[in-house]
Amino acid sequence: MALINPKKKEVQVKIVYYGPGRGGKTTNLEYINKKFKKRIQNEMVTVKTYGDRTLFFDFLPFDIGEIKGHSIKVQLYTVPGQVKYNATRRLVLRGVDGLVFVADSMDLRREMNIRSLQNLKENLETFNKSIFNIPLVLQYNKRDLEEEGIPILSTDTLQRDLNSRLKAPSFAASAVKGDNVAATMKKIIALTVGSLRKKLE
Amino acid sequence: MDFTIEFDKQQIESIENILQEELIDLGVQSVILMDLAGNVIVNLENGDSSHDVYSLAALAAGNYGAVSAMANIIGEQEFSLLFHKGEEESIHFSKVVEDLLLLTIFNKNVSLGFLRLKVAEAIKRIQVLI
Numbered sequence: 001m002a003l004i005n006p007k008k009k010e011v012q013v014k015i016v017y018y019g020p021g022r023g024g025k026t027t028n029l030e031y032i033n034k035k036f037k038k039r040i041q042n043e044m045v046t047v048k049t050y051g052d053r054t055l056f057f058d059f060l061p062f063d064i065g066e067i068k069g070h071s072i073k074v075q076l077y078t079v080p081g082q083v084k085y086n087a088t089r090r091l092v093l094r095g096v097d098g099l100v101f102v103a104d105s106m107d108l109r110r111e112m113n114i115r116s117l118q119n120l121k122e123n124l125e126t127f128n129k130s131i132f133n134i135p136l137v138l139q140y141n142k143r144d145l146e147e148e149g150i151p152i153l154s155t156d157t158l159q160r161d162l163n164s165r166l167k168a169p170s171f172a173a174s175a176v177k178g179d180n181v182a183a184t185m186k187k188i189i190a191l192t193v194g195s196l197r198k199k200l201e
Numbered sequence: 202m203d204f205t206i207e208f209d210k211q212q213i214e215s216i217e218n219i220l221q222e223e224l225i226d227l228g229v230q231s232v233i234l235m236d237l238a239g240n241v242i243v244n245l246e247n248g249d250s251s252h253d254v255y256s257l258a259a260l261a262a263g264n265y266g267a268v269s270a271m272a273n274i275i276g277e278q279e280f281s282l283l284f285h286k287g288e289e290e291s292i293h294f295s296k297v298v299e300d301l302l303l304l305t306i307f308n309k310n311v312s313l314g315f316l317r318l319k320v321a322e323a324i325k326r327i328q329v330l331i
Contacts, residue, residue, distance in 0.1 A: 003236065003238070003240035003241075003242065004207070005208070005213065005242065006208070006209055006210045006213070007210045007213040007214065012240045012241065012255075014238055014239065014240070042253045042255060042256055043253070043256070045256045045259065045260060047260075047263075056263055056267075057259075057263060059239075059256060059259040059260070061255045061256065061259075073255070075239065075255065075259065077239075077259070087270055088263075088267075091262075091263055091266035091267070091270075092263070094237055094238050094262070094266070095236065095237070095238020095239070095240065096238075
């Protein structure tokens with residue numbers, strides 16, 4: 001849960017970008033880091049292995065101003081998407097307040113998306129959290145690949161595969177181009193901070 | 202289990218006083234009381250340096266988690282104390298209670314033995330408050 005410091009009147013909110021490997025989670029954060037540079041005082045932290053894959057997580061702190069007299073510090077994290085790094089994913093999920101699930105629109109990745117979402121659900125359960133009542137936004141990334149002639153899943157198919165029961169807000173996006181990256185982030189921040197409003201009163 | 206300790210203003214002030222007396226006055230550069238989600242609960246600096254404490258806390262939480270997983274593999278519950286030595290600055294981590302860590306950043310002017318003693322004292326005093 002979010003940490004509220006009543007002395008400094010500050011709230012720290014943890015938002016995690018989850019999803020299959022090479023789906024564009026880090027690219028989302030890199031785009032946000034570039035686009036909102038003025039509001040980000042610290043450098044983005046990233047722990048990578050050889051080959052530019054996320055080993056541990058990326059971390060980007062972000063000030064979004066004040067709500068009910070409290071300054072809100074949003075901390076964006078990504079998890080490593082590769083299947084073998086599940087222990088690390090669980091570590092990063094600790095204390096999560098809001099989630100973005102970044103799905104890969106490529107045809108070939110259909111199964112991986114479903115498996116990763118299932119893995120998220122299971123990992124949340126180890127913290128006694130349910131995917132059905134945590135703030136969540138889905139992002140269908142890599143829509144730009146269609147222009148290059150690479151087969152991609154329709155958003156209807158993605159909705160059916162991933163969102164038929166969750167009914168979370170969703171965005172078709174391209175993290176590389178920046179399409180709907182900010183919209184996804186704004187939505188998850190609004191949902192997460194909204195869920196805290198009562199606590200701040 | 203998820204983490205849900207809440208602090209009121211008075212608790213935070215008392216913790217700040219303890220950390221000031223036991224550690225900052227000793228010559229420590231920076232202390233961070235944080236949870237394992239990577240949130241900064243209290244941060245005090247001696248004024249000589251300023252670190253990116255939010256990133257430090259995020260990485261420290263990950264680091265602590267990773268080392269605890271290593272501990273489990275060799276049959277230990279956890280390693281409750283970690284220390285990273287640098288040429289000029291070093292970092293000392295110590296568990297306060299379940300899910301709370303105290304991070305201390307100090308330079309060559311502070312001896313590790315004395316620091317450990319003072320950290321232990323500070324932790325004992327903080328445990329009473331929470």
